[in-house]
Amino acid sequence: MGNHSDGSPNHSGTVATAGQNEVEKFQDPGIPPHRLRLADTDPRAAKKAERQVALLFGVSVVGTLIFLVAYFAIDLGGPDSSIATIRLQNALLGIGTAFAMLGIGTGIVHWAKALMPDHEVSEERHAIRTEDDRQAAVRIVDDIVEETGIKRRPLIRNTLLGAVALAPLPALAIFGDLGPRPDDKLAHTMWAPEDGKLKRLTRDPDGTPIKAADVTLGSAFHVIPEGLNELSEGKLNEKAKSVVLLMRLNPEELHPSPGREDWGYNGIVAYSKICTHVGCPVALYEQQTHHLLCPCHQSTFDLTQECKVIFGPASRPLPQLPISVDAEGYLVATSDFHEPVGPSYWEREQHVLIPNS
Amino acid sequence: MKALSQKRRHPLAAIALLLMGLLVTGGLYAVATTVNQAKADTTTYSASDVEEGGKLFAANCATCHGMGASGSQSGPSLVGVGAAAVDFQVGTGRMPMQMNGPQAYKKPAQFNEEQTKQLAAYVASLGPGPAIPEAGVLDEKGDAAKGGELFRTNCAMCHNAAAAGGALTRGKFAPALADVSGQHIYEAMVTGPQNMPVFSDANISPEGKRDIITYLKQIETNGSPGGADLGALGPVSEGLFVWIAGLGVIIAFTIWLTSRTS
Numbered sequence: 001m002g003n004h005s006d007g008s009p010n011h012s013g014t015v016a017t018a019g020q021n022e023v024e025k026f027q028d029p030g031i032p033p034h035r036l037r038l039a040d041t042d043p044r045a046a047k048k049a050e051r052q053v054a055l056l057f058g059v060s061v062v063g064t065l066i067f068l069v070a071y072f073a074i075d076l077g078g079p080d081s082s083i084a085t086i087r088l089q090n091a092l093l094g095i096g097t098a099f100a101m102l103g104i105g106t107g108i109v110h111w112a113k114a115l116m117p118d119h120e121v122s123e124e125r126h127a128i129r130t131e132d133d134r135q136a137a138v139r140i141v142d143d144i145v146e147e148t149g150i151k152r153r154p155l156i157r158n159t160l161l162g163a164v165a166l167a168p169l170p171a172l173a174i175f176g177d178l179g180p181r182p183d184d185k186l187a188h189t190m191w192a193p194e195d196g197k198l199k200r201l202t203r204d205p206d207g208t209p210i211k212a213a214d215v216t217l218g219s220a221f222h223v224i225p226e227g228l229n230e231l232s233e234g235k236l237n238e239k240a241k242s243v244v245l246l247m248r249l250n251p252e253e254l255h256p257s258p259g260r261e262d263w264g265y266n267g268i269v270a271y272s273k274i275c276t277h278v279g280c281p282v283a284l285y286e287q288q289t290h291h292l293l294c295p296c297h298q299s300t301f302d303l304t305q306e307c308k309v310i311f312g313p314a315s316r317p318l319p320q321l322p323i324s325v326d327a328e329g330y331l332v333a334t335s336d337f338h339e340p341v342g343p344s345y346w347e348r349e350q351h352v353l354i355p356n357s
Numbered sequence: 358m359k360a361l362s363q364k365r366r367h368p369l370a371a372i373a374l375l376l377m378g379l380l381v382t383g384g385l386y387a388v389a390t391t392v393n394q395a396k397a398d399t400t401t402y403s404a405s406d407v408e409e410g411g412k413l414f415a416a417n418c419a420t421c422h423g424m425g426a427s428g429s430q431s432g433p434s435l436v437g438v439g440a441a442a443v444d445f446q447v448g449t450g451r452m453p454m455q456m457n458g459p460q461a462y463k464k465p466a467q468f469n470e471e472q473t474k475q476l477a478a479y480v481a482s483l484g485p486g487p488a489i490p491e492a493g494v495l496d497e498k499g500d501a502a503k504g505g506e507l508f509r510t511n512c513a514m515c516h517n518a519a520a521a522g523g524a525l526t527r528g529k530f531a532p533a534l535a536d537v538s539g540q541h542i543y544e545a546m547v548t549g550p551q552n553m554p555v556f557s558d559a560n561i562s563p564e565g566k567r568d569i570i571t572y573l574k575q576i577e578t579n580g581s582p583g584g585a586d587l588g589a590l591g592p593v594s595e596g597l598f599v600w601i602a603g604l605g606v607i608i609a610f611t612i613w614l615t616s617r618t619s
Contacts, residue, residue, distance in 0.1 A: 037618050049618075084579050113618045203560070204510050214559030218549045221560055222510050247554070283514040286525060286552035293526050295514060300526050311526070 031122055039114050049114035053107050060103025067096030187351035189242040190225040191321060192336035200226040201246060201270065201323065201331040209330045210246070215268050218287040221246040223270065225333070241341055243273040244321050245283055246331070249290060253304050260306070263322040265331065270321040271307050274342040275299055277314040292318070315344070402440075402478035410479025413472055417453055426483055438548065439486020440477035445544035447473045449537075451551075459528035460551055487547040494567040495539040497574045504572030507565050511556060519589035520573055525552065535577050539570040 038045040070092030075081060150157050191199055200209045204222040207229040215221060223244040231238060251267040263269070271292070275282045280296035290303040291310070299312030307318040319337040326332045339352045364370060414426065421432030428434030435442070446452035450464040468476065477489065509518060515531035517523045522533035529552055534542065546566055549555035561569070587594040 035617075039618070082579065087579075087581070109614060205506055211559070214557070216555055216557045216559070218555040219557055219560055220511075220554030281514065284523075284525060284531075285554050286529065287549055287554045288552050289526070291526050295523070298526075 031120070034120055037114065037118065040118075046115065049110070053111045053115070056103050056107030056110060058103070060100050060107065063096045063099030063101075063103055065096075067093055067100060070096060184347075184351055186241070186342070186345060186348075187340045189336055189341065190228060190238050191242055191244075191333040193333075198324075198326065198332035198334060200326070201244070201333065202226050202228075204243065205229075211329045212265055212268060212325050212331055213329065215246060215248045215331075217248050217250070217267075219246075219248055220283075220285045220287065222273075222283065241274070243281065244270045245273045245285065245292070246270045246323075247285060247287075247290075247303065249303065253290065255304060255306070257306060260320065260322075262324070263320055263334075265323055265325055268323065268331065269303070270323050270331075270333070271301075271303070271318045272321065272337060272341040274318075275314055276309075276316040276318060276343060277312070279342045282318060402474070402481065406475045406478035407482045409472075410475035410477070410482075413468070413476050414479050417468075418476070421454075426480060435480050435483065437484035437486045438480060440481040440489050441487040441544040442548040442550065443477040443480045444473060444489050445541055445548060445550055447476055449541055460530065463532060487544070490540060490543040490547075490563075490566075494563050495543060495570065496567070497539060497571045499564065499568035499571035501568065501572045501575045503565070504568030504570070507561060508569050508572055511561065512569070515553075517589065517591075519586070520576065521589040534573055537573075539574065542570050542573060 039049045040046075070089050074085060074089045074092070076085060076089065078085075145151065193199065201221075201223045202209050202225065204224045207224065207226070209226065210221060210223070223246045224239060225242050228235065228239055228242065246268065247270075248266075248268045251264075254264060254267060254269065256263065273281045273283055275294040275296065277294065277297055277299050280294050282292050282294040282299070282301065284293035284295060285291075285303075286293070292301040292303060292307065294300070294312065294314065297313050299314035300310050301307040301314070301318050302310045306320060309315070309317060319339050319341050321337055322334045323331055324334045340348055414422075415424065418426070418435075421429060422435050423429040423432070426435035446461070447468055448466055450466040451461040453467060454461045455464065466473070480486075481488070508516075508520075512520075515523055515525065516534055517531075520534035522531050524530050531553070543566055545553060546556040546561065546569075547558070556566075587598055
């Protein structure tokens, strides 16, 4: 093979002598002779293939029957039906459908392969188009341009361009109205005090308030804000933003930064459960190493360093919820989170300040 | 006997001998471990229990946990961990620890029921702590649906929604919960062994814990009539299966479709 990259002509093909060329020339082997199948020559083999196809169609019939029996005969509402009954029915429905479809498909293919005539047809490759054809195509395009007169009538051309440019605008308006803009909804959660009343921390899922004394050393509580269970709409959206993990450590092990000393209570701290990477619930708490692990991408947060990221793809510490204790001894949130919870979004930087203002 | 000695030079003789040896040791081991797992149900401790437990502790545990269980460089103090912690750690074989590592593994218990009870009595006498649960909360007759809700909120993130276990950081892991007795599950919740957080009665009530145990036992006994659950590990094992078996079937079908019939 010659090297074409230096621009020199490739001589390797032309230096060979005529005699060598003839020896090296690849001989067209032609089409191999048609080989008859067993079923073409032997009537018994044909009969056997016929039975096989019929058997495959029979398998399909049995599959359909399994589906029907499983659907109607298995009683899901009966007194001794359980999850196992539902799973059994599911499995039988799946197996029945699979064999019903597979039997028809494989039967037809086997029929075609073994019994239907197998004429072999070869199609010759088309000749490569000549330069004349190419010229003819160019002439047709030129004729079209000429006959429309688009070059001679700029008014038509310009209005057409304008119309085409404006036509997608309605789509833009429609897509823009697909949903309300989130605005600063992501920056607020249910933890913000309502009418001066601080929100209590309550247990997930039953919503009972938590006393500071209940949170023993090494405990982890899964927490939702007071009143979440009473919401009639948007409950899941609110829960997705406001879920919190509550833990108690030795107060000496916490190292709060200036301004955050009073965000915990006697070693009890509350952190958002929503990972700052892509929003998975970070709830794998190791009570001795004080690491919080996100199960999705293994981001690890160190509780003793205000949930600083010590491993994994998360880019920010988990937001801390400032908490205190009310007159009855129940844990309350003294304010909302001081930054938006969860992963980054375009307007996040502007929203960091909102809860402080 | 003659026939046997004639066959001793057979090429497979060594393998047969090896198999026989393995079977015998395995059988003896299984018998020994089932003897150790026998359970008594009394939780009242006599003064002699405490005394015997103290001797067992000094002989087996004090190296790491210190004399009087006051803790040392190698092991934490056990004052106030309660009888439940001892019954869990010793009863599941996690203590005495086999070797230092990220986590103590479950293994056949080294102490029998009586000795475990004596150790628990001794540690419980050192300071108040969670006691071994009453039989009433372990009857597996709670509300499985409520238990499932509590399990998914508090436990599933580490132990997997099907209680099949999962990985934690740096070599630690949350174990699978199948085949763990209700008593040990309850004790793990109240004591928070190793890196598991504590779920005190103020967090999950004894009734809630009973519901959780009911739920766990129910999903365990329900089995998997839909076929092998592949460890219930989700996309890893299921994905591997689909890649190998699913794609294998598709490749087999394409080969069949394009092959000539004989």
